[in-house]
Amino acid sequence: xxxxxxxxxxxxxxxxxxxxxxxxxxxxxxxxxxxxxxxxxxxxxxxxxxxxxxxxxxxxxxxxxxxxxxxxxxxxxxxxxxxxxxxxxxxxxxxxxxxxxxxxxxxxxxxxxxxxxxxxxxxxxxxxxxxxxxxxxxxxxxxxxxxxxxxxxxxxxxxxxxxxxxxxxxxxxxxxxxxxxxxxxxxxxxxxxxxxxxxxxxxxxxxxxxxxxxxxxxxxxxxxxxxxxxxxxxxxxxxxxxxxxxxxxxxxxxxxxxxxxxxxxxxxxxxxxxxxxxxxxxxxxxxxxxxxxxxxxxxxxxxxxxxxxxxxxxxxxxxxxxxxxxxxxxxxxxxxxxxx
Amino acid sequence: xxxxxxxxxxxxxxxxxxxxxxxxxxxxxxxxxxxxxxxxxxxxxxxxxxxxxxxxxxxxxxxxxxxxxxxxxxxxxxxxxxxxxxxxxxxxxxxxxxxxxxxxxxxxxxxxxxxxxxxxxxxxxxxxxxxxxxxxxxxxxxxxxxxxxxxxxxxxxxxxxxxxxxxxxxxxxxxxxxxxxxxxxxxxxxxxxxxxxxxxxxxxxxxxxxxxxxxxxxxxxxxxxxxxxxxxxxxxxxxxxxxxxxxxxxxxxxxxxxxxxxxxxxxxxxxxxxxxxxxxxxxxxxxxxxxxxxxxxxxxxxxxxxxxxxxxxxxxxxxxxxxxxxxxxxxxxxxxxxxxxxxxxxxxxxxxxxxxxxxxxxxxxxxxxxxxxxxxxxxxxxxxxxxxxxxxxxxxxxxxxxxxxxxxxxxxxxxxxxxxxxxxxxxxxxxxxxxxxxxxxxxxxxxxxxxxxxxxxxxxxxxxxxxxxxxxxxxxxxxxxxxxxxxxxxxxxxxxxxxxxxxxxxxxxxxxxxxxxxxxxxxxxxxxxxxxxxxxxxxxxxxxxxxxxxxxxxxxxxxxxxxxxxxxxxxxxxxxxxxxxxxxxxxxxxxxxxxxxxxxxxxxxxxxxxxxxx
Numbered sequence: 001x002x003x004x005x006x007x008x009x010x011x012x013x014x015x016x017x018x019x020x021x022x023x024x025x026x027x028x029x030x031x032x033x034x035x036x037x038x039x040x041x042x043x044x045x046x047x048x049x050x051x052x053x054x055x056x057x058x059x060x061x062x063x064x065x066x067x068x069x070x071x072x073x074x075x076x077x078x079x080x081x082x083x084x085x086x087x088x089x090x091x092x093x094x095x096x097x098x099x100x101x102x103x104x105x106x107x108x109x110x111x112x113x114x115x116x117x118x119x120x121x122x123x124x125x126x127x128x129x130x131x132x133x134x135x136x137x138x139x140x141x142x143x144x145x146x147x148x149x150x151x152x153x154x155x156x157x158x159x160x161x162x163x164x165x166x167x168x169x170x171x172x173x174x175x176x177x178x179x180x181x182x183x184x185x186x187x188x189x190x191x192x193x194x195x196x197x198x199x200x201x202x203x204x205x206x207x208x209x210x211x212x213x214x215x216x217x218x219x220x221x222x223x224x225x226x227x228x229x230x231x232x233x234x235x236x237x238x239x240x241x242x243x244x245x246x247x248x249x250x251x252x253x254x255x256x257x258x259x260x261x262x263x264x265x266x267x268x269x270x271x272x273x274x275x276x277x278x279x280x281x282x283x284x285x286x287x288x289x290x291x292x293x294x295x296x297x298x299x300x301x302x303x304x305x306x307x308x309x310x311x312x313x314x315x316x317x318x319x320x321x322x323x324x325x326x327x328x329x330x331x332x333x334x335x336x337x338x339x340x
Numbered sequence: 341x342x343x344x345x346x347x348x349x350x351x352x353x354x355x356x357x358x359x360x361x362x363x364x365x366x367x368x369x370x371x372x373x374x375x376x377x378x379x380x381x382x383x384x385x386x387x388x389x390x391x392x393x394x395x396x397x398x399x400x401x402x403x404x405x406x407x408x409x410x411x412x413x414x415x416x417x418x419x420x421x422x423x424x425x426x427x428x429x430x431x432x433x434x435x436x437x438x439x440x441x442x443x444x445x446x447x448x449x450x451x452x453x454x455x456x457x458x459x460x461x462x463x464x465x466x467x468x469x470x471x472x473x474x475x476x477x478x479x480x481x482x483x484x485x486x487x488x489x490x491x492x493x494x495x496x497x498x499x500x501x502x503x504x505x506x507x508x509x510x511x512x513x514x515x516x517x518x519x520x521x522x523x524x525x526x527x528x529x530x531x532x533x534x535x536x537x538x539x540x541x542x543x544x545x546x547x548x549x550x551x552x553x554x555x556x557x558x559x560x561x562x563x564x565x566x567x568x569x570x571x572x573x574x575x576x577x578x579x580x581x582x583x584x585x586x587x588x589x590x591x592x593x594x595x596x597x598x599x600x601x602x603x604x605x606x607x608x609x610x611x612x613x614x615x616x617x618x619x620x621x622x623x624x625x626x627x628x629x630x631x632x633x634x635x636x637x638x639x640x641x642x643x644x645x646x647x648x649x650x651x652x653x654x655x656x657x658x659x660x661x662x663x664x665x666x667x668x669x670x671x672x673x674x675x676x677x678x679x680x681x682x683x684x685x686x687x688x689x690x691x692x693x694x695x696x697x698x699x700x701x702x703x704x705x706x707x708x709x710x711x712x713x714x715x716x717x718x719x720x721x722x723x724x725x726x727x728x729x730x731x732x733x734x735x736x737x738x739x740x741x742x743x744x745x746x747x748x749x750x751x752x753x754x755x756x757x758x759x760x761x762x763x764x765x766x767x768x769x770x771x772x773x774x775x776x777x778x779x780x781x782x783x784x785x786x787x788x789x790x791x792x793x794x795x796x797x798x799x800x801x802x803x804x805x806x807x808x809x810x811x812x813x814x815x816x817x818x819x820x821x822x823x824x825x826x827x828x829x830x831x832x833x834x835x836x837x838x839x840x841x842x843x844x845x846x847x848x849x850x851x852x853x854x855x856x857x858x859x860x861x862x863x864x865x866x867x868x869x870x871x872x873x874x875x876x877x878x879x880x881x882x883x884x885x886x887x888x889x890x891x892x893x894x895x896x897x898x899x900x901x902x903x904x905x906x907x908x909x910x911x912x913x914x915x916x917x918x919x920x921x922x923x924x925x926x927x928x929x930x931x932x933x934x935x936x937x938x939x940x941x942x943x944x945x946x947x948x949x950x951x952x953x954x
Contacts, residue, residue, distance in 0.1 A: 083638030340572060
């Protein structure tokens, strides 16, 4: 029997012996690396990790992790993961899903897992396309996108992941970019430490069917000016030269330039991820280029009761005073009679 | 309460309580049944209520009924036809009069036979004349005015007074069958301990009904049914849904596992979820999911995590769970799926019974997807088969589909409480932590069962899923591997036949006719077969509880009978299944899809025709 290691893992310890079969250049590879790095730094015994997935390219993820894993069926990963976590709250449960898996076929399970605040870490790979079925539009595809099932462009509005999470009473929402391993790793660690459902939207590139879809904000040469990495307790500054920021203008966010019109760092909003009122976080999650930079980092992180913990507490509380402690007690309780 | 009336002894009697859905007929029937059970009668009950919680008052659609059959000897069914009908309004007469034995007793509240109510029920004049009930023992009691009079000094509001009408009627029935009021009175004291005036009002109404029946000598002679000869032990009344829930809990306790139920409310299965949700004292985790699919998927997650996992549903819900059952077959995880069958297809007849989900249970999935299918046959043996379903699921690492039905779920009967020590051991095939590397699809050579490695166990990390895979759990599209895995999964389920009991024959081992049934129609078939046997016919009954795989001795049993007739509440699904599985026999059929159980008469008529046509 292997001794449980706790503190000296390396990312390699989390690599399974299976060959990774994603397309070369797919953003999934970088996500896998970031997650393995994060897990090695969490100090949790390896046998406590469980990876649950649905269907889609990203959902092959559990096969590549040397942890417990269960590759489920399309859209149902949130439900399977909920069952795992409620059955054994000591496990660290991770759900791997995509924009189709979580927001189309699995939308119902996704919002209810969030509403219940079950302590799951949900990594949502958002490439705004169906990759595994070879290029159909998804619930996050931009309106008008031409795909195989929308040859004349879609006529439907996309979901915004953050908006949906907050609308479903989500308490943790973060956004990262697949290629940014350092930011991603830190976010996965923060998500793991947050008690309750954590949703991390990964802007992930599908190199085959939707290549470069996130480049307009996350491309190497533009990202500094078109994204903002939010850090709790710090003013909202961004830009290649750290010369731009966000202020609250009436009831709306506004991009300002430091030094112009007397604006200094003191005028900028300080990010508060722990604020229970989601008003500002909601606006941050919905910022889109070109009006705003896209927000990355932990946008919302509000502690609260978790479902599985409340279930355990309820059981403990009832068992404390109960006269029924076994099936025999139960079966012989109430109205019974003897036949001699 | 001395009585002057003559008393006669009867073997059995059937009583039907009926009224508006708001008249409290289910409670009235239950209280009568409990009193009968405590007295020592064997009995069987069946509630028959509309799908609408409050259908328009006074209409036939809104009639709610509760039938109880009690006897001095073994009782297997709630009975076809009633000796006594209690009808709280004209609609209840209209809905139930065809179910009263010719010349039987009908008690009704004559105050409720107003012109308006008669019209609502579809009568133009006096129902007694319209229904030609002159030869019946009609007791037209002024129940409403009597309770108003009896409770006039209680200071209760008129609504509360009228709520005791059912207890007046119950009091009358108690007198008719020479029953004591004690148990029901104790029930009021307990139920209304914080409202003693309501408890007292109910007692007064109950006694008023009793004395009223005595005064008018409602039935002469009075019928007495002696206690039944029942095996020694401690008994309680139990309905099928509670017995199912308890069987699952007993299995969890025996296996030393936590019980998890992921489920979504659906008639008539909801009682199972409710019963388990109430058992936090025994550590049950109940998860009311957002839909049927999440019900089974949370259960699969819990199973993967090492719980005894179950989900409960009815036909339409089973359809929604199909894909996830396929995942359980592929992943080879233990899970119990309880399907409380109701009338279908689609939403169908939610509150009515049927056995028409058999093919769905056996074959309703994509791919080659065998699961174990078993069926309970009485309200109380739902306990046994739920226990057995869990045992097979855990020991054979397979989903098990347990079929019950609306009739079993809501019906109740006395049940001898088992000792936990008498129940068979349950030993799941846990993975050996010394075995390295752990291969999730390595199998026991004899049973073909894989081992169960629970997350949180160091060194046994592994991956499973819905894709075809090798012994290691690695995804594989190799043609020969898929063929092999399909064969192995099928053989594993087939091998469950090694650990199930032989098919039992009620009656002689050979004869002219074998009546074959499965699951919940056992009681009716048993009664019909016994009556035929008494009439001198060489008839026996084989009622199946194990459907996939079938017991090994089926052909041996069938071979010894001249003819075989398969009776089931569908259009012939089990008969067709037997035609596939045991092709050398010819199967006649008795089928019915009316949302109702069989009547004894229907079964006997067809059997006699077959026997005499020979």
